[in-house]
Amino acid sequence: MKSEELASFLQQYFQHQFEKIELMNGSCFIEVSSNNSFELLSNLKNHPQLYFDSLSCLTAIDNGAQAGSMEVIYQLYSIPFHHSLSAKVILPREHPTIDSVESIWKTANWHEREAYDMFGISFNNHPDLRRILMPADWEGFPLRKDYQTQETYRNIKVDYQQP
Amino acid sequence: MKPTYHYTENNLIDSEPNKFKEENLRSEEMILNIGPQHPSTHGVLRLEVISDGEVIKEVVPHIGYLHRCFEKHAENLPFNQIIPFVDRIDYLASMNNEHAYALGVEKMLGIIEQIPRRVEYIRVLVAELNRIASHFIAIGTYGMDIGAFTPFFWVMRDREHILRLLEWASGSRLLYNYIWIGGLFYDIPVGFEEQCQQYIKYLKPKLQELEDILINNKIFIERTANVGVLPLHTAINYGITGPMLRASGLRFDLRKVDAYSIYPELDFHVPIGEGKMGKLGDCWDRTWVRMQEIYQSVSIIEQCVARLTSDLKRDVTFDPQALVPKKIRPAAQDFYCRAENPKGELGFFFRTDGRNDVPVRCKVRGPSFVNLSVLPALAKGVLLADLIAIVGSLDLVMGEVDR
Numbered sequence: 001m002k003s004e005e006l007a008s009f010l011q012q013y014f015q016h017q018f019e020k021i022e023l024m025n026g027s028c029f030i031e032v033s034s035n036n037s038f039e040l041l042s043n044l045k046n047h048p049q050l051y052f053d054s055l056s057c058l059t060a061i062d063n064g065a066q067a068g069s070m071e072v073i074y075q076l077y078s079i080p081f082h083h084s085l086s087a088k089v090i091l092p093r094e095h096p097t098i099d100s101v102e103s104i105w106k107t108a109n110w111h112e113r114e115a116y117d118m119f120g121i122s123f124n125n126h127p128d129l130r131r132i133l134m135p136a137d138w139e140g141f142p143l144r145k146d147y148q149t150q151e152t153y154r155n156i157k158v159d160y161q162q163p
Numbered sequence: 164m165k166p167t168y169h170y171t172e173n174n175l176i177d178s179e180p181n182k183f184k185e186e187n188l189r190s191e192e193m194i195l196n197i198g199p200q201h202p203s204t205h206g207v208l209r210l211e212v213i214s215d216g217e218v219i220k221e222v223v224p225h226i227g228y229l230h231r232c233f234e235k236h237a238e239n240l241p242f243n244q245i246i247p248f249v250d251r252i253d254y255l256a257s258m259n260n261e262h263a264y265a266l267g268v269e270k271m272l273g274i275i276e277q278i279p280r281r282v283e284y285i286r287v288l289v290a291e292l293n294r295i296a297s298h299f300i301a302i303g304t305y306g307m308d309i310g311a312f313t314p315f316f317w318v319m320r321d322r323e324h325i326l327r328l329l330e331w332a333s334g335s336r337l338l339y340n341y342i343w344i345g346g347l348f349y350d351i352p353v354g355f356e357e358q359c360q361q362y363i364k365y366l367k368p369k370l371q372e373l374e375d376i377l378i379n380n381k382i383f384i385e386r387t388a389n390v391g392v393l394p395l396h397t398a399i400n401y402g403i404t405g406p407m408l409r410a411s412g413l414r415f416d417l418r419k420v421d422a423y424s425i426y427p428e429l430d431f432h433v434p435i436g437e438g439k440m441g442k443l444g445d446c447w448d449r450t451w452v453r454m455q456e457i458y459q460s461v462s463i464i465e466q467c468v469a470r471l472t473s474d475l476k477r478d479v480t481f482d483p484q485a486l487v488p489k490k491i492r493p494a495a496q497d498f499y500c501r502a503e504n505p506k507g508e509l510g511f512f513f514r515t516d517g518r519n520d521v522p523v524r525c526k527v528r529g530p531s532f533v534n535l536s537v538l539p540a541l542a543k544g545v546l547l548a549d550l551i552a553i554v555g556s557l558d559l560v561m562g563e564v565d566r
Contacts, residue, residue, distance in 0.1 A: 024496050025271065053399055057499060057510050057528040075499050075512065075528075079399065079415060086499065107402030110536040118234070128182070133227035133565060135178040142235060154178070 001083045003028040009049070010085075014040065018087075029086045037072075037089045038099035044076060044085070045104055052076035052085065055101070058111035060119045064145040068093045070119060074101070091121065100126040118143040181211050182223045191215045195547075199228050203308045203551045206561030208535075212550070219550055222542045224535055229565040237525035242268050242491040243344055245525065250338040252509075252527060253563040255300050258293035258329070259504045261342035262286055266423060267500035267511045268344045271493035274486060278345070281475040282483055283425045285351055286342055288359070288467040289329060291460040295366075296325045297505035298453045298460075301558040305450060306377050308555035309386045314377040321369055324362050331355065344491055347483035356468045363461055363468075370457060378447075378454050387450065388441030391541050391553035395444065401537040405507025405530050407557065410436035410452045411444035417503035429466050431459045446556035453558070492520045506530040506558055529563040 001009065007021055007028050017040045020031040032040055044052045057075040074087040089098060100123035101108045112123045113132040120141035123129060134142065139150045149158045183194060198209040207228035213221040233252060237245050249264045250257040265286075269275040303318035326336045332351050333341035341348045377383055393403070395411045408415055416433040418426040434455035436448030471477075495517030501510040507530030514524040534557050542550050 025498055027499065029497065054402055056402070056501065056508065057512055057526065059512050059524075059526040059528075061514060061524045073497070073512070075510070079413070082420060084499075086497065088497075105402065106397075106400045106540070107533055107536060110532065130182070131227075133230045135227070136180055137177045142232070143238075 001081060003083075006050075006083050006085060013047075014043070017043070027084060027086060029088060031088045031090065034089050034091055034098050037087070038101060038104075041074065041076075041087065041101055042104050044087075049081075050078060050083075051081060052078045054079055055105040055107050055111075056084070058101075058108055058115065060115040060121055060143075062093070062119055062144045065093070070096045070121060072098055072115065072121065096121040097124060098122075099124045102126055117141070120144070179209070179225050179227075183211065183213055183221065188213065189215075192220060197550075199225075204554060205304065205559050206564075208554075208559065208561055208564070210538075210550075210554070212547070214547060217547050219542055219545055219547060222539050222550065224538055226532075226535070226561070226564050229561045231562075231566065233566045234524075234526060237522060239521065241520045242493075242522065243487075245522075246343065247338065247340050250340060251562060252529060252566055253297075253504060253506065253531070253560050254337055255560055256293050256297040256505045257337060257339050258286075258290045258342065259297075259502070260509060261339065262290045262424070263500070263502035263504065263509045264511060265342050265344050266502055267498065267513065268491065268493070270500055271496065271498050271513060271515065272344075272488065272491065274345060274488070277486060279481070279483075279486070280425065281471070281477075281481060282346055282486075284467050284470055284475055285347060285483075287425055287429075288351075288464060288471065289332060289339075289341065291463045291467070292325050292328060292359075294505045295457050295460050295464075296322045298457050299325075301453055301505070302373070302377065302450060305555040305558075306383070309383070309552050311377055311380070311383060314373060317369070317373060317376075321366060324365070328355070328358060328362065331358075343484070343487055345484075345486040345488055350477060350481060350483050351471075353477075356472050359464060359468050363465060366461065370454075370461070374454055378451055384440050384447060386552055387446035387556070389445050390441075390549045391446045391545065391556060392442045393444040393537065393541060397537070397540060398444070401540070402533045403507070403537055404533070405504065406452045406456060407449055407507065407534055409433065410448040412436055412438075417501060417508060421501070423502060429463050431463050434459065446552050449556045449558075490520055492517070501528070504530055506560065506563065507534060527566055529566060531557075531559045531561075531563040532566070535559055535564055 018030045018032045022029050044050050054077050056077045059073050061071045063069045070091045070093055072089045077084045115121050116129055117131045117133050140147055192213055192215050195212040195214055198204040199207040209225040211223040233248055236248055249260045252260050299318040299322045303315040306314040330336045333339040393411050398408050398411045414433050414435050434452050436443055436452055440447045493515045497514050499512045501508050510528035512526040513522050516523050542553055
């Protein structure tokens with residue numbers, strides 16, 4: 001399906017499950033509330049005409065303290081039908097929590113661990129939510145917009161700009 | 164006061180603790196740490212192995228030892244200055260990274276249709292040269308992992324010619340900064356096409372030799388066939404892409420599927436695993452698919468050179484930097500673009516605000532990162548020696564895993 005067809009198909013069959021749909025630069029974006037994101041994503045995977053069998057990418061974005069929100073963005077792709085879709089979930093910046101999609105796509109396991117590591121988003125029902133890239137005793141979440149590096153890590157100065 | 168660092172056992176345990184606790188193990192099981200400094204882990208990868216004698220119960224990869232904060236850096240740099248950082252994601256295939264990145268930014272800017280065809284052909288030419296170099300490393304080091312020492316020297320010798328060609332074009336051996344947004348750093352040097360032709364002529368018998376001594380070697384087959392079998396549905400569920408997915412039997416190559424750049428004009432086919440020596444999707448199939456891809460890349464290079472010496476010949480008016488924008492400021496949007504790297508699908512997710520020439524977010528979806536995540540599922544119940552064979556067949560580049 002082309003993006004336009006996909007958008008009208010989604011509007012027809014999944015209208016009550018997402019909040020907003022838009023086309024941007026040739027790709028289709030939907031906005032989902034965090035309450036039913038898991039249900040919608042698993043429906044998108046299992047629907048015989050959509051069949052989004054691969055999760056290309058899962059990432060998060062911090063909109064900063066002013067906006068007070070964070071986003072989790074899923075890039076879905078269907079190998080047999082060759083169509084793709086981006087799903088966006090907006091979360092509050094205080095205690096961002098969302099259901100894990102690890103049980104739908106196994107690849108989400110590490111992507112979600114990375115989002116947890118970098119943004120501090122906690123994923124419900126994740127089997128193994130540990131830090132993945134940073135050391136386990138690192139303080140703070142590095143990709144948040146208001147992140148301040150800790151001064152020292154194990155007596156090693158972190159801020160390399162100061163001699 | 165001078166900072167002091169006390170080396171204690173507890174320090175190490177706090178920074179990267181094991182997932183499994185010793186007291187929870189059964190009586191015959193033990194925890195074995197492989198890496199982070201171990202030749203067969205291809206970089207700084209640490210594997211926490213729970214083993215019962217020689218049989219592996221669980222593998223937990225610990226990564227992040229080479230984390231260089233690419234995404235944080237990218238949030239503070241203009242688009243054109245990110246390219247040298249993009250080189251360092253997968254440092255064995257920098258040209259492919261640059262190609263994917265330039266493609267994404269050009270699509271966001273909407274100038275992708277205007278890129279001169281000669282520029283696109285040069286891009287594909289250097290990217291395919293780099294793909295061969297990357298596959299050489301994959302095959303050569305894999306042979307070394309499981310005991311074949313000679314092929315490694317052979318592929319390093321042949322790869323050296325590619326590095327010299329690319330150095331001639333760009334000025335550096337590994338990290339090129341050659342493909343720019345909207346064009347190239349410079350036109351290819353005079354005589355480059357002829358040198359490519361000569362190299363291809365030199366390479367073809369060497370490839371046959373490599374296939375004879377390594378891929379079809381009896382010892383190699385016995386070490387790799389029927390080992391680490393990755394079924395197709397598992398591969399798709401784990402998001403595996405690239406030669407690993409194709410070895411599991413799916414003809415899925417983004418060069419064909421997405422038909423980006425000038426790949427639709429080129430004549431090549433996508434090799435897939437056939438399970439010739441064992442089951443479909445085993446370690447041998449993965450290596451064999453990489454070998455077949457080298458042949459396809461050779462054919463692509465021949466076609467590119469043919470075009471570059473006939474209708475897309477160099478002339479004095481050609482300026483590869485003519486379309487390079489002075490100010491790279493895409494409209495406000497979210498955009499995900501992907502391209503076929505030697506390891507798999509390299510994706511970039513951008514968010515731009517339209518007011519700034521710095522991306523708000525630039526996320527990299529590295530193929531090695533995703534391909535490594537299947538290891539715990541793949542290595543359950545195998546022997547320790549087979550674990551080394553499996554890790555080698557994933558073709559990991561830790562720079563891309565940790566970014």
